[in-house]
Amino acid sequence: xxxxxxxxxxxxxxxxxxxxxxxxxxxxxxxxxxxxxxxxxxxxxxxxxxxxxxxxxxxxxxxxxxxxxxxxxxxxxxxxxxxxxxxxxxxxxxxxxxxxxxxxxxxxxxxxxxxxxxxxxxxxxxxxxxxxxxxxxxxxxxxxxxxxxx
Numbered sequence: 671x672x673x674x675x676x677x678x679x680x681x682x683x684x685x686x687x688x689x690x691x692x693x694x695x696x697x698x699x700x701x702x703x704x705x706x707x708x709x710x711x712x713x714x715x716x717x718x719x720x721x722x723x724x725x726x727x728x729x730x731x732x733x734x735x736x737x738x739x740x741x742x743x744x745x746x747x748x749x750x751x752x753x754x755x756x757x758x759x760x761x762x763x764x765x766x767x768x769x770x771x772x773x774x775x776x777x778x779x780x781x782x783x784x785x786x787x788x789x790x791x792x793x794x795x796x797x798x799x800x801x802x803x804x805x806x807x808x809x810x811x812x813x814x815x816x817x818x819x820x
Contacts, residue, residue, distance in 0.1 A: 724763045725755070726804045731788045734799035737818060739771065745784060746805060746817060747772040747791035750798045761798055767808050769797075769817055 726748070735746040751764035772787035782790065791797040800808075806820055 724751075724765070724767055724808070725760050726763055726798070726800050726808075727759050728761065728798035729801045731784050731799065733801055734784075734788065735802050735805040735820070736784070737771070739774075741774060742781075743784060744774060745772040745787045745791060745799060746770075747787075747797040748800050748808075750796050763808070769808075771817075772797075 731745070736743045737746070738744075746769055748763060748767060748769040751762050751767065754761055772791040774781060774787070776782055776786065776790070788799055791799060802820055809817070809819055
């Protein structure tokens with residue numbers, strides 16, 4: 671090959687490289703400029719979120735969380751905290767809600783059915799029965815002590 675042909679091929683190759691390099695450099699400039707854009711985010715208070723997730727409404731026996739603890743079904747009784755908000759159906763369970771199983775036996779040692787357990791929870795312990803969704807939500811936040819997960 672002659673030097674002129676080699677020079678011509680080199681010129682064409684460099685022209686091709688320049689046309690390929692132009693979009694790549696434009697893309698690089700665009701990416702570099704987007705890194706400098708400030709990001710504004712709204713972060714919600716963890717305390718406020720935890721506080722609102724500790725609100726629950728009482729449910730009836732049929733919808734309450736129950737576990738088979740060996741002998742028979744036992745209802746979960748949640749401490750009602752400060753009581754209902756504004757006299758309504760929603761309870762504020764406090765910063766760290768607590769719960770336990772409702773008693774299986776009355777004060778005389780007689781076994782109680784689910785209705786009796788619910789009554790004992792409401793009367794003696796000033797507690798409420800909660801739904802499975804509320805139980806799972808509180809359990810996921812690490813509350814309710816050593817009660818089993820659903």
